[in-house]
Amino acid sequence: MRDQLKPETGQPPAVPAQRRPPPGGADPNDGEESDGVAGQVAERLAYLDAATRRINSALDLASTLRNLCRVLVPALADGAVVHLREPLPNVERDPGCPTRLRIHHSHGTRLGRRSGAGPSTPVPPDGALCRAMLSRDPVEPAVIGTSTDARIRPLLRELYGSRTAGRLTAGTSVLALPLRGRKAVLGLLVLIRRPPKGAAGGVEEPGPTGPTEPVDGPALAAGPADPAGAGDPDGRGHGRFDPADTATASHLATQAGLAVDTALRYSREWEIADELQRSMLPTHLPQPHGVRLAHRYLPGERGAQVGGDWYDAVPLPGNRVALIVGDVMGHSLTSAAIMGQLRTSAQTLAALDLPPHEVLYHLDEQAQRLGREQHLATCVYAVYDPIANRVVLANAGHVPPVLVQPDGRADLLDLPSGAPIGVGGIDFSSVELPAPPGSALLLFTDGLVETRRRPISTGLELLRARLATSHRHSPEHLCQDALRILPPGDRGDDIALLAASFDGIPAEDVAHWYLQPRHETPGRARRLAAHTLRRWGLEHLTESTELMVSELVTNAVQHATRPVTLSMVRTSRLRCEVGDDSPLLPRRRRAAPDEERGRGLQIVARCADRWGATRLGAGKVVWFEQRLP
Known part of the structure; x- marks a missing residue:
């Protein structure tokens, strides 16, 4: 069926008035009447179709309620108020009658604005309000000042207070419709129709014609006239709800209850996915010597599902650090879970000190094992060496990072883009670039540079130009400046940033040797370490350092088949590293009193601050x- 929304307002068409036969028998124009009734039925069905689609067009709760009120007012009613239980329930179980209701949206009426009221209303367990929400009987309208007044007045008093309920104009027609989810009663929809202008008890002055915002705090005072205050622009009022109107409203309330249920489920899934994603992202990055790091993570708008953006920094031997930013394609709880698996795999591969292109190769294999079609991801992997002042990068289909030079020039790095992780059969390449002290690197996901109204190429150039003019190369400032290119409004995608400012480690603070695996090598290593400590003015550490270096080099010589490496780096700490080609990791154990071996790591553990x-x-x-010191 075609869309019946009005193009100029986005509203469904007004509900046709029900035509009644004249008194005294058959209508001489009954053929025309039949055509008219058929036309009315068609118009009402068109309204229901358009209204139902509008109610179900959003996934967030606020938009769902706003759409509900807008399709009801003024097409079917003069005013509408949506009450939801407080707190909002777990939609997977039936919590019975709510103990409190809160106004979440009102349109075209002042009923939801009570003097001195709090943000929620208590619901007596044996009152009219609870009975109305739990009843399965067909809903019937009530009219103020008639025999049906007694049925609706107690409910209105419980909802809006005795003063407001007592001031309703005679002839006002009220419908109270429960909003039922799949397993729980979620709230109540109250619809108001004012009597037509000039009718007995009618109100000459119309109420507010526009929507009121959702009530989030103490409500405003009711207006001085009719608290039902119509939304009918000409002030005439719709009159009473007839059976066809009631059936239409009941159908829309049923659709609204299911839509609210869906919105709550979606909100819960979004919260779980967001919490899962945040729990798998690092809250604090390591701060290795020679580089300063900062990060940002911004989730997408509430209407967008959680994505799979991640960032990480992994310390490596030789004071190097691996910098990683990735993005799992898609937005779902699965994307967040896959992100966590890939991040864990990347950490494990980084700890093996593999070249960047090999890390991406193994991540690609891992993603294919998880499922090729559903688990594609892009990633940039970089390794910064503060001693060599170099950075090595590899790219798997990701947006290019920006390298800011010490003189302020900013460049989008032209890396071999490769294919996304998970495609399979693609070779990745590493690129090595100079990274002098004072330079900086920004890794980011595409949510920063690509929006609904801006192509990614434009966003990349805006980012490059912004960083080139910032003149502030600290990692925190880089993140702040990068986020300033975002346009106002909601974001459709999440954003991950990782900024690194390269300070380097001076060459005079580094010593490195290759030692042949011979019996005399531990003695030579002790002498080299002692000489270096004297040159650095650290003679007070000579005894402990010689002892630990000797133990580690002795162990390396016993297992190595190639030259052993010894490195010493002076920063705020003294760090010594001994490397060999044996994959067997030393294990700390308690040696027996008569054993000659097994005490080396005990000595290191006692003498070192960290090892x-x-x-x-x-x-x-x-x-x-x-x-x-």
Whole structure:
């Protein structure tokens, strides 16, 4: 059936008035009447079709309620108030009658504005309000000042207070319709029709013609005249609800209850996915020496499902750091879960100290095992070396990062784009670039540069130009400046940023040697370490450092088949690393009194402030750190 929404307002057409036969028998124009009735039925069905689609067109609660009120007023009623239970229920179970109701939206009426009222209304368990919401009997309208007054007045008093309920104009027609979800009563919809202008008890002055905003705090005072205040622009009022109107309203209330239920389920799923995603993202990044890091994560608008953007930083041997930003394609709870799996895999692969292109290759294999079609992701993986002042990057279908030079020039890095992770059969390439002290790197996801109204190429150029003119290269400032290119309004996609400011480590604070795996090598390592400490003015650490270096080099010589590496780096700490080509990690254990071996790591653990071992792609590194005064 074609869309019956009015193009100029987006509203459904007005409900046709029901035509009644004249008194005294048959209508001489009964053929015309039949045609007229058929036309009215067709118009009402068209209204129901358009209104139902409008009510179900949104997934968030606020839009659903706003759409509901707009299709009802003024097409079917002069005013509408939506009450939902407080707190909103878990829609997977039936919590029975609510104990409190809260006004979530009103349109065309002042009924929802009570003097001195709080944000919610208590619901007596044996009152008219509870009975109306739990009843399965057909809903019947009531008219103020008639025999049906006694049926509706107690409900209105419980909802709006005795003063407001007592001031309703005679002839006002009221419909109270429960909003039922799939497993729970979610609230109540109250519809108001004023008597026609000039009718007995009618009100000459119309009420407000526009919608009121959702009531989030104490309500405003009721107006001085008719508290039902119509939304009918000409002030005439619709008159009473007839059976056809009641059936139409009941159908729309049923649709609204299901739509509210869907919105609550969607909101809960969104919250779970958002919480899951945030729990899998790092709250604090490591701060290795020679580089400063900052990050931002901004979820998409509430109407958009949670995405799979992630960022990470992993310390590597040699004071290097791996910088990672990725984006799982799609928006769902599954995307967030896959993001967590890929992030964990990336951390594991980074700890092996593999080249960036090999990390992406193994991530691609992992994604294919998870499912090729549903688990595609883009990713940029970079490794920064503060000693060599170099950065190595590989890209898997991701937006290019921006490298800001010390002189302020900003460049979009022209990396081999590769294919997204999960496609399979694609070779990735690494690119090595200079990263002098004072430069900075910004990794980000496409939500930063691509919007509904702006193509990604325009967004990339805006970002590059913005960072080129910022003159502030601290990571926090880079994140702030990058986010300033976002246009106002809601975002359709989430955004992840990872900014790194490269400070480097001076060459005079680094010492590195290759040592042949011989019996005399531990002694030579002790002498090299002692000489370096004297050059750095750290003689007070000589004894402990010589002892730990000797133990680690001795262990490396026993297992190595290639030269052993010894590195010393001075920052705010003294860090020593010993590497060999054996993949076997040393294990700390308690040696028996008569054993000659097994005490090396005990000594390191007692003397060092921190120590550890990392398995690499070809061997391992054992390291320890000592604080400097």
